Amino acid sequence: xxxxxxxxxxxxxxxxxxxxxxxxxxxxxxxxxxxxxxxxxxxxxxxxxxxxxxxxxxxxxxxxxxxxxxxxxxxxxxxxxxxxxxxxxxxxxxxxxxxxxxxxxxxxxxxxxxxxxxxxxxxxxxxxxxxxxxxxxxxxxxxxxxxxxxxxxxxxxxxxxxxxxxxxxxxxxxxxxxxxxxxxxxxxxxxxxxxxxxxxxxxxxxxxxxxxxxxxxxxxxxxxxxxxxxxxxxxxxxxxxxxxxxxxxxxxxxxxxxxxxxxxxxxxxxxxxxxxxxxxxxxxxxxxxxxxxxxxxxxxxxxxxxxxxxxxxxxxxxxxxxxxxxxxxxxxxxxxxxxxxxxxxxxxxxxxxxx
Amino acid sequence: xxxxxxxxxxxxxxxxxxxxxxxxxxxxxxxxxxxxxxxxxxxxxxxxxxxxxxxxxxxxxxxxxxxxxxxxxxxxxxxxxxxxxxxxxxxxxxxxxxxxxxxxxxxxxxxxxxxxxxxxxxxxxxxxxxxxxxxxxxxxxxxxxxxxxxxxxxxxxxxxxxxxxxxxxxxxxxxxxxxxxxxxxxxxxxxxxxxxxxxxxxxxxxxxxxxxxxxxxxxxxxxxxxxxxxxxxxxxxxxxxxxxxxxxxxxxxxxxxxxxxxxxxxxxxxxxxxxxxxxxxxxxxxxxxxxxxxxxxxxxxx
Numbered sequence: 001x002x003x004x005x006x007x008x009x010x011x012x013x014x015x016x017x018x019x020x021x022x023x024x025x026x027x028x029x030x031x032x033x034x035x036x037x038x039x040x041x042x043x044x045x046x047x048x049x050x051x052x053x054x055x056x057x058x059x060x061x062x063x064x065x066x067x068x069x070x071x072x073x074x075x076x077x078x079x080x081x082x083x084x085x086x087x088x089x090x091x092x093x094x095x096x097x098x099x100x101x102x103x104x105x106x107x108x109x110x111x112x113x114x115x116x117x118x119x120x121x122x123x124x125x126x127x128x129x130x131x132x133x134x135x136x137x138x139x140x141x142x143x144x145x146x147x148x149x150x151x152x153x154x155x156x157x158x159x160x161x162x163x164x165x166x167x168x169x170x171x172x173x174x175x176x177x178x179x180x181x182x183x184x185x186x187x188x189x190x191x192x193x194x195x196x197x198x199x200x201x202x203x204x205x206x207x208x209x210x211x212x213x214x215x216x217x218x219x220x221x222x223x224x225x226x227x228x229x230x231x232x233x234x235x236x237x238x239x240x241x242x243x244x245x246x247x248x249x250x251x252x253x254x255x256x257x258x259x260x261x262x263x264x265x266x267x268x269x270x271x272x273x274x275x276x277x278x279x280x281x282x283x284x285x286x287x288x289x290x291x292x293x294x295x296x297x298x299x300x301x302x303x304x305x306x307x308x309x310x311x312x313x314x315x316x317x318x319x320x321x322x323x324x325x326x327x328x329x330x331x332x333x334x335x336x337x338x339x340x341x342x343x344x345x346x347x348x349x350x351x352x353x354x355x
Numbered sequence: 356x357x358x359x360x361x362x363x364x365x366x367x368x369x370x371x372x373x374x375x376x377x378x379x380x381x382x383x384x385x386x387x388x389x390x391x392x393x394x395x396x397x398x399x400x401x402x403x404x405x406x407x408x409x410x411x412x413x414x415x416x417x418x419x420x421x422x423x424x425x426x427x428x429x430x431x432x433x434x435x436x437x438x439x440x441x442x443x444x445x446x447x448x449x450x451x452x453x454x455x456x457x458x459x460x461x462x463x464x465x466x467x468x469x470x471x472x473x474x475x476x477x478x479x480x481x482x483x484x485x486x487x488x489x490x491x492x493x494x495x496x497x498x499x500x501x502x503x504x505x506x507x508x509x510x511x512x513x514x515x516x517x518x519x520x521x522x523x524x525x526x527x528x529x530x531x532x533x534x535x536x537x538x539x540x541x542x543x544x545x546x547x548x549x550x551x552x553x554x555x556x557x558x559x560x561x562x563x564x565x566x567x568x569x570x571x572x573x574x575x576x577x578x579x580x581x582x583x584x585x586x587x588x589x590x591x592x593x594x595x596x597x598x599x600x601x602x603x604x605x606x607x608x609x610x611x612x613x614x615x616x617x618x619x620x621x622x623x624x625x626x627x628x629x630x631x632x633x634x635x636x637x638x639x640x641x642x643x644x645x646x647x648x649x650x651x652x653x654x655x656x657x
Binding site: 044047048051052056059060063064171172174175176177178179180183184186187191192198285287288289291292295296299310311314315317319322323325326329330333334337 | 488492494495496497498499500501503504505507508509580584587588591592593594603606609610615616618620623624626627630631632634635638639
């Protein structure tokens with residue numbers, strides 16, 4: 001697993017005790033409805049997004065130094081040429097004006113152009129986004145389903161062989177570095193067994209019709225998705241398991257049993273819906289880990305998505321692309337958390353009461 | 356019979372010893388925790404003893420003696436890399452750097468996280484609010500993206516790697532410590548301390564900090580593995596210090612030199628398994644510690 005999911009296995013324990021984000025911010029004044037709740041959280045997200053823009057400007061313009069040195073690293077240039085380039089990139093303006101330019105540019109979708117591809121970054125992103133969404137979307141759905149399904153059963157029969165086996169497997173997979181797992185998967189399934197392609201998303205000799213293309217992409221998708229799911233599902237398993245453990249022993253479960261409900265019914269109709277509440281937030285909060293995972297997986301499998309573009313841009317170095325993707329990745333996790341907060345309003349009635 | 360009055364200091368130490376013994380007994384009863392501890396001890400001893408076992412000259416690219424990319428043999432029990440160095444020597448020496456960076460980054464992160472957590476919980480007000488918001492912000496950002504961005508502009512060296520990893524890992528600790536600080540704050544003995552005129556510094560250092568430290572220890576144990584994984588990912592991407600050998604950098608060379616297409620399993624398995632084992636050992640210890648210090652989890656593991 002890549003690093004950055006401390007919110008995975010470690011989180012269930014302390015994550016549940018450090019209140020869910022929405023519950024923590026609840027105000028004690030009387031409720032004035034969804035509008036106010038929405039406004040508060042949208043406002044918070046807007047401030048976070050602004051902070052991302054600010055820090056990206058800080059990192060890539062202030063710490064990184066003059067981009068002209070990089071653009072001209074191998075060519076001799078006259079001072080006049082330098083000045084012309086500076087003017088073209090808007091670097092001759094005062095810093096605050098550059099910052100304003102940067103903010104307005106980013107907000108209007110003008111992300112500058114890539115040093116390595118000599119093309120607008122916006123087009124590059126549009127071109128590569130589907131590949132990323134396909135890989136991480138498929139992997140995420142599989143990981144969530146698998147993690148919830150096993151986590152529920154594990155937690156419900158805590159201490160059973162099923163539980164111990166799955167917790168051990170989950171911890172083991174969580175402990176493996178994503179990139180290494182990918183390399184081993186390639187070595188075994190593509191090199192030794194020859195079952196799947198080594199990397200990439202398409203074979204060059206596939207007919208251009210829809211179905212052959214879809215089958216070909218699906219075929220290329222198997223190993224990356226396998227790696228990605230293996231690494232991500234363990235976090236969900238642990239989160240679901242520990243939320244279910246929090247519910248076990250609650251009075252309402254005893255009541256449900258006393259009513260004569262079967263064990264399965266108690267689990268699916270009473271325990272699981274309640275355990276899902278904290279889980280939903282934690283899953284959204286763990287999205288940072290999902291982004292981390294997709295960057296590494298795409299790089300191992302040379303998957304033509306945004307993550308591999310990000311890594312590819314490190315060594316060129318293609319700073320405009322790095323900067324744009326930094327903003328994009330960070331904003332997507334902030335928006336995901338906002339989504340979770342809004343969703344929470346609808347699935348947890350307690351928030352509506354406390355404002 | 357009269358007993359000599361015990362000095363407050365001796366009393367304090369006696370109590371600490373007592374609570375340590377209690378925690379140790381609770382820890383010892385957990386099998387996974389003990390397995391993790393033994394595993395960790397073995398790895399740390401191997402890492403410390405590396406210079407005694409294998410001479411550092413074996414890491415030199417120019418003085419490599421083996422055949423290139425050769426499978427395991429009598430002279431090279433784990434085979435060789437693309438310039439003929441022993442994989443065993445690389446993996447053993449790599450442990451030192453991976454552990455060093457993981458531990459140092461964690462210490463830095465924990466110090467920042469605890470300081471901000473205690474002060475934001477204790478002082479509160481707008482300062483507490485800002486500290487909480489900033490740590491929330493860091494918690495949501497994808498850590499690898501931030502780390503890559505920073506390393507790409509700061510340049511590659513061991514100290515930048517440590518700082519960057521610490522920077523993306525402190526936020527969870529702040530939240531945890533702040534929550535615990537708020538709980539401790541509400542207890543009567545703090546009210547008593549305040550009534551007796553204790554200042555903020557005294558309250559924080561003598562009353563709150565000793566109470567949050569056990570939780571900090573547990574969360575630190577769980578931060579080390581993620582710091583080690585982060586370091587290995589960064590080094591594998593080529594963002595590690597080019598002058599040193601870590602597990603991630605070994606795998607980076609393996610990738611760049613076609614170890615996968617050469618079916619060089621001996622090149623890939625040792626460093627990867629080493630990372631997996633260390634991370635697993637820390638996680639086992641951390642989960643056991645958490646079960647000791649977090650009463651909510653008690654009884655969770657047999």
